[in-house]
Amino acid sequence: MNRLFPAAALALLTTAAQAQTPVLNVLTYDSFTSEWGPGPAIETAFEAVCACDLVFSAVGDGAELLARVQLEGAKSEASVVLGLDTNLTAQAAATGLFAPHGQTGGNDLPVPFDDPIFLPYDWGYFAFVYDNTKLATPPTSFEALAASDLKIVIQDPRSSTPGLGLLLWVKAAYGDRAPEIWAALADNILTVTPGWSEAYGMFTAGEADMVLSYTTSPAYHLIAEEDAGKSAAAFDEGHYMQVEVAGKLAAAPQPELADQFLAFMATDAFQSVIPTTNWMYPAHMPEAGLPEGFAQMITPAKALLLSADEAQAARKNALDEWLTALSR
Amino acid sequence: MADRALSLSAAGLAAALFALLLAPLVALGLSFDGLTLGAAEAAALRFTLWQAMLSALISVGLAVPVARALARRRFRGRGVLISTLGAPFILPVIVAVLGLLAVFGRAGWVNSSLGALGLPEFTIYGLQGVVLAHVFFNMPLAVRMVLQGWQAIPAERFRLAQSLGFSPADTLRHLEWPMLRAVLPGAALVIFVICLTSFAVALTLGGGPRATTIELAIYQALRFDFDLPTAARLALLQFALCAAAYLLATRLTLPSSFGAGQGRAGGPPAPGGWRRGVDAVAIALAGLFIALPLLAVVLAGLPGLGDLPVQVWQAAGRSLAVAGASTALCISAALLLALAAARGRGWPALAATLPLAASSLVLGTGLFLLLQPYVRPSSLALPVTVVINAALALPFAFRILAPEARSLYSDYNRLSRSLGMTPWARARWVVLPRLSRPLGFAAGLVAALSMGDLGVIALFAGEAEATLPLLVQRLMGAYRMETAASAALLLVALSFALFWAFDQWGRRHAAI
Known part of the structure; x- marks a missing residue:
């Protein structure tokens, strides 16, 4: 077999050469591990305490991540999967590929969150972001948005995790009235993009008045670009949360290191990197608090979040309603 | 003799292409029940x-x-x-x-x-x-x-x-x-x-x-x-x-077929x-x-072009290498199939058309499943990308080469035979001068397409193998829309430069 696949032999040799330093493989999404994401700083900090080599491997985004876990199955080299959100965790748990994390010690989320398999590492609120130099009085609810002639760009829930988040936001806020809200919003939706990047790119290019993103998105512009021109609109219905979690694989090649990494996730060395690299709220407030600029972000009056099982149960129906309302 | 060798290798290539396109479907568990x-x-x-x-x-x-x-x-x-x-x-x-x-x-x-x-x-x-x-x-x-x-x-x-x-x-x-x-x-x-x-x-x-x-x-x-x-x-x-x-x-x-001319360009x-x-x-x-x-x-890209992060240049180098390898592979395959098609057979054209309809996501996922038992997928990121890019660009190269290969064959085959030219002499004095214009255009297009393709690398690449298009996507994912626009401009400029260089080469060497 190895004559057919010399690369396999090569891979084995390299693994053998590094045997003295154990390798912890963490599977995550692309923007986490990119040069501009939290990955590099977290890698340095963890390697300083673990006597191991932390290797991130990345796929596109949260949804792709789950698909990848299922593709690799029990053969995965990864011990930890980082970057699923709670809209996907029921499906992830059902694969049976994950093991309980066994960590204790809670978290600082604004809603009670306790899952035996998945540990949160950051969170945020979905919100519509707008340019405050062009729009003085943003809408304060989905109904006000639907009544306005503002144009928004959203992401497709069939290909994007924020898109799925919006679907469940409307469902959590309006329940059976969701189809009616979508029908009313139809003429405000300029277009639907496959992922977050395209939508946000269209918004910053001035093509749309608002874009579905996060309440913390303006912090990027404020802190990294010193541009106070972007704001998130506060909606009276409350804002749906995205809770990003990590879990240990049942077949983890490095179970102890995986446990150590999950415990490390709750420490300041990990958490203090999150706000200005992932532009989300840390799941455990660092001692030094949040960076300046985050104080200017809106705080929703109400946090909405369906449990993993509710989200899973609501998804198909909500998607059909969305398709029906927008396909007309 | 040479004809037979050509047909055989083209047939082998076509079979390999069908396998490359269809094996991933089988790996994904294609079944024929419930095709509604x-x-x-x-x-x-x-x-x-x-x-x-x-x-x-x-x-x-x-x-x-x-x-x-x-x-x-x-x-x-x-x-x-x-x-x-x-x-x-x-x-x-x-x-x-x-x-x-x-x-x-x-x-x-x-x-x-x-x-x-x-x-x-x-x-x-x-x-x-x-x-x-x-x-x-x-x-x-x-x-x-x-x-x-x-x-x-x-x-x-x-x-x-x-x-x-x-x-x-x-x-x-x-x-x-x-x-x-x-x-x-x-x-x-x-x-x-x-x-x-x-x-x-x-x-x-x-x-x-x-x-x-x-x-x-x-x-x-x-x-x-x-x-x-x-x-x-x-x-x-x-x-x-x-x-x-x-x-x-x-x-x-x-x-x-208009018959052979003296090869003078004149236009209508x-x-x-x-x-x-x-x-x-x-x-x-x-x-x-x-x-x-x-x-x-x-x-959009000009303002940030001066201060692109170093990763962008590294990724650009990787993309150029991938494009070079894909182009060599793709052009050889396309030329082989085009010459085989010129002898009046239909299957080379079909084999060279099907990759157009391939979903790169399906192809990538299927290959991932096929390779994973034997090898770490990330160690094959660049080779797999080279092969897939070459396969996906093949239809374009083939379409560009095929018509000219056909007229070349019908116009010059008998003459070359009667002169008793060796295959090598034929390639040097008949095929290359006649085909250099479409070859240059095709190579340029393939090189540029391979620079820009994203579909498959995203499934395989780890941290170290990012190509330029993947990096553009990562920059956008990190809110860096302006830097992404500049990196995209660099990508376009490099793709276009490659395209231009090959295209010019082809036009310069066209029919003496």
Whole structure:
């Protein structure tokens, strides 16, 4: 077999050469591990305490991540999967590929969150972001948005995790009235993009008045670009949360290191990197608090979040309603 | 002897291609029970077919007058314009969409001008936007293919026509129409099949879920539902549509042969009068339509070009290496298949057309499943990308080479044989000089396409293997829209430089 696949032999040799330093493989999404994401700083900090080599491997985004876990199955080299959100965790748990994390010690989320398999590492609120130099009085609810002639760009829930988040936001806020809200919003939706990047790119290019993103998105512009021109609109219905979690694989090649990494996730060395690299709220407030600029972000009056099982149960129906309302 | 060796290696190559395309479907668990379509899938199929058909017909329809004008007029900047025709096709999708929006979007130049004149706004979102974008991508490609057809008519034929006192209508009927019947079905087929697998353009400019294509359904099945058999089934549907389109195009194609000429480039005669004005308008409109979105891409990227992070340059180097390797692989394969097809067989053309309909996500996922038991997928990121890029670009290279290979064969085969030329001498003195123009164009296109492709590398690449398109995506994911625009400009510039260099080489070495 190895004559057919010399690369396999090569891979084995390299693994053998590094045997003295154990390798912890963490599977995550692309923007986490990119040069501009939290990955590099977290890698340095963890390697300083673990006597191991932390290797991130990345796929596109949260949804792709789950698909990848299922593709690799029990053969995965990864011990930890980082970057699923709670809209996907029921499906992830059902694969049976994950093991309980066994960590204790809670978290600082604004809603009670306790899952035996998945540990949160950051969170945020979905919100519509707008340019405050062009729009003085943003809408304060989905109904006000639907009544306005503002144009928004959203992401497709069939290909994007924020898109799925919006679907469940409307469902959590309006329940059976969701189809009616979508029908009313139809003429405000300029277009639907496959992922977050395209939508946000269209918004910053001035093509749309608002874009579905996060309440913390303006912090990027404020802190990294010193541009106070972007704001998130506060909606009276409350804002749906995205809770990003990590879990240990049942077949983890490095179970102890995986446990150590999950415990490390709750420490300041990990958490203090999150706000200005992932532009989300840390799941455990660092001692030094949040960076300046985050104080200017809106705080929703109400946090909405369906449990993993509710989200899973609501998804198909909500998607059909969305398709029906927008396909007309 | 040489013929037999050629046929055998071409057959082996075609078999390998079919295996590369179909094995991933099997790996995903393709089964033949329940091949019926759900209501949503049927709607996606209808939209997919409709937009692909419109895009192909409009692209080809517009390409004819532009190509004819370019074939018979000589003006300053003509060479630059012909080279620029390759540019839209090699733009990364998201870059092209943002470029088109800067021109045709809500806040774009066209609507600002319309607004200033008090005219109603043009909305790009809808079927019109999808078709507009597909025409932007593909019409220039069609122009190049048709232009090549015009240039392939030996100058002697036009001179003969002139001395016989042909009117422009006679020339059209006896010389140009047969050429168009030989070239247009193939060009339309290629564009139709490219548009079959469109996903990001169709969704983003289509304005919402009405514009759902089969490719999006595949995406959903693979990513959210993890329903691999459904993805395989839909991917097979795309192949079936591609094969049907291929058969239709083959029926519509008339083989054309004008006989051998002395290989002098001359182009058709340039009639004066109102036809001159029509040609000028065709060239000007096509030029503007192509240049304005490109200009928007350049303007967006210029400000940040000076301080690109070092990773961008490393990724650019990796992308260039991938493009070089893919090009060598793809051109060799395309030449082999084109020479085999020139001997009148049908299967090389089908083998060289099917990759167009391949969903790169399905291909990548299937290969991942196939390779994973034996090797770490990330250690194969770059080799796999090279092979897939070469396979996906093969249809273009083949389409460009095939017509000329065919006329080369019918015009020179007997002569070469009677002279008793060795295969090597034949390659050196007959094949390469005759084919260098299409070879250069094809190599340029393949190199540029390999620079821009993203589909597969994203599935395999770890931290260390990022190519430039992947890096553009990572920058956008990290809110760095301006840096992403600059990195995208670098990508476009490098792709175009590659394209230009190969294309120039081909044109310089064309028929002595």
